[in-house]
Amino acid sequence: MSDEVAPGHVRVRLDLSYDGKDFSGWARQTVGRRTVQGEIEDALRTVTRSARTYELTVAGRTDAGVHARGQVAHVDLPAEVWDEHRDKLLRRLSGRLSHDVRIWRVELAPQGFNARFSAIWRRYAYRVTDHPGGADPLLRGHVLWHDWPLDVDAMNEAAGRLVGEHDFAAYCKRREGATTIRTLQRFSWSRGDDGVITATVRADAFCHNMVRSLVGAMLFVGDGHRPADWPGKVLAAGVRDSAVHVVRPHGLTLEEVGYPADELLAARSREARNRRSLPGAAGSGPASAAGDAGCC
Template sequence: MSVASDDVEPGYVRVRLDLAYDGAEFSGWAKQRTRRTVQGELESALQTVLRLPDPVALTVAGRTDAGVHARGQVAHVDLPEEVWELEGGKLLRRLAGRLPWDVRVWKVSRAPAGFDARFSAIWRRYAYRVGDQQGGVDPLLRGHVLWHDRPVDVDLMNEAARRLLGEHDFAAYCKKREGATTIRTLLELHWERDASGLAVATVRADAFCHNMVRALVGSMLLVGDGHRPAGFPGEVLAGRVRHSAVNVVRPHGLTLEEVGYPADELLAARNREARNMRTLPLPRA
């Protein structure tokens, strides 16, 4: 099967892949003709180890940008039933032998009915890690932590974060794409210090638009280091346009940690619901 499909064709099996990757040397998830990508490596490996005559097509829960990492990414692929029955039990080990060091598949399983890695998901959870120690970031963590050259106040950033929760039009924090909505529901956004002293943002939403997490982090760092008051990120959100003071922070501090799905019996309904274009309710007169 060479083209991803909404429905599983007769004679095919939908297979779920749980995977992780270091994004440093990838030009993002999505396959490109001349650049190295996670999708390109995985599809090539699958076709090779399964000895398939035609290319396969992966569908992913969230397309990460160049330089962004993933610990809990999810994808699916539709395979001929006879191939799955014959090779499914060996697939994990064979992928480990074929894939490059910076991408790993941890689990391979037959997906339940109605499952779609992208449209069945009910939330995605990211972490963004910031080091604000005066001497810089631990060299062993440098590829996963942003160095901020001023100390940040986690409590102030949490005060700012609370004003961003809920369903909003996040146009001010997104790179607009033609025909796509920027309405999202931000379910969780908070900062804490981990055991090593890093300031870590946990960001969970039903979905994210392009650059959304990195722009949100950029606005809150302005609050954390004293450049802007706690209400600033909320004011930017309400304005619905990009603000020149808000930087989209670098990608290497960002990791996709987990993707959430409903119970198996709700997968198909969520799949259908997620395809609808969202709008915000009209204000009451």
């Protein structure tokens, strides 16, 4: 698959954030379903006074109710449209968009950039509180309340056993033709002074429901319902375990997306399109992630 920008067009990078509460996820859907992609594409069409919709490509297609602080997308615009609107595009989009989605930066993307395939990692945070009184009312839209005391040390012990390259089929909702092999680069838990416990989850890419399933397994360890080695055994079994719950989306936020140096963007984009398998497996190819094809 070529990633060349069409003649007469330029690729523009957008950095943005949104509160996912009232969105049916990132991806544009049928009429009547409010999505982040749909909101931004409609606003872009309006402020550029264009008859056509310019489609966005995003680093991580978040599910309904999931938030983003450091989301990245790109859009290919006709050069004349960019030249006409570039200086005022950010301000005009801010005036058109709803308050629960903000674009912070609009700029020409470097050569070879693809918001999805050029990414080398995505970092999510999941926030939970075990306070017996519940979640802070001012944070309730971003913090899950767990009604059992949580042992953060036990959760870190369990999480550490999952770091590395594995087939995460046991923690993913399968999609036809999609691999579930991922490299989990970091998975750790910390309790803040406010009592909120934050999971930091970073990987080259994620498969559908992966983060929320991992968090669900860790909560079972943290509250003493399962031992620390249980999530690793589920991973090794390679099949969904009915005890692994997909936790609610509102505690999850896409915090940051990482990209290589500009001169490596095109190579990374090509690598990420390769179908992935574990080393030594039949038909194994390059150990690269097939993008972030719908997540969390």
